Amino acid sequence: MIDTHCHLTFPDFANCVDATLTEADQAGVTGVITVSTTPDDAQQALAIANAHERVWCTAGAHPLYADESSFDWDALTRVARQPKCVAWGELGLDNHYDKPVKAAQRRVLDEQLALIASLRKDEASPVDLPVVVHCRKAFDELIPILRETSLPPERFVFHCFTGDSRDMRLLLDFGAWVSFTGVVTYRNAKEVQEAALLAPADRIMAETDAPYLTPEPHRKIRPNAPRYAIDTARFLAQLRSVAWDEFHAQINANTRAFYGVPAA
Secondary structure (H helix, E strand, O other): OEEEEEOOOOHHHOOOHHHHHHHHHHOOOOEEEEOOOOHHHHHHHHHHHHHOOOEEEEEOOOHHHOOOOOOOHHHHHHHHOOOOEEEEEEEEEEOOOOOOOHHHHHHHHHHHHHHHHHHHOOOOOOOOOOEEEEEEOOHHHHHHHHHOOOOOHHHEEEOOOOOOHHHHHHHHHHOOEEEEOHHHHOOOOHHHHHHHOOOOHHHEEEOOOEOOOOOOOOOOOOOOOHHHHHHHHHHHHHHOOOOHHHHHHHHHHHHHHHHOOOOO
């Protein structure tokens, strides 16, 4: 399987990307998508992706970096046009923290969505990539914003789902996909587990969000790493009462369908 969302550019993986990928492969996680948080980060992610056959990247600006004075959208566009870039994002809204202020988050979100829509319609050289969404305590606010764009709902995935069943119904009614991190394995995450039961089999994926959110039974290990994506996937299969082989095949098919990358 593939870890569909991690951050190999973060300091936790400095000088150990090769070892991290080898350990992942030995655990059955044969590839990763390293997700960007700023245009500069996207360029670093692309460099890592270009250096490794089974690594892909994204191009986006995270809402928690929205207080930066400006973003080089041209640089982000250049990354998005590269073959190893398989998605936009992560982008969205985060209401967990007081800062960056909402106005800054909205500005960065709106500018990205406008860029994505314009490039998708570029007659000379269109860029039609799916979108990785960061949504923390913001489903009621963010989904209407996404609905107003010209982007198809099925091109969005809400990564690191930590909401409840109501939030899940909102994103499913919208038409988006959903991805789960190690949070779903935690004993105190009953609402997330209940919501996971509602996700359609053909719209669900697994990830680590490494270096954060190590799943059980490895929760005390820091940093989280791509090799643990398979533990989250196995937990989801058991939670949903689906045989591992069946669930494994399904999430690999989902990864291919959404990101356009071979899962194995």
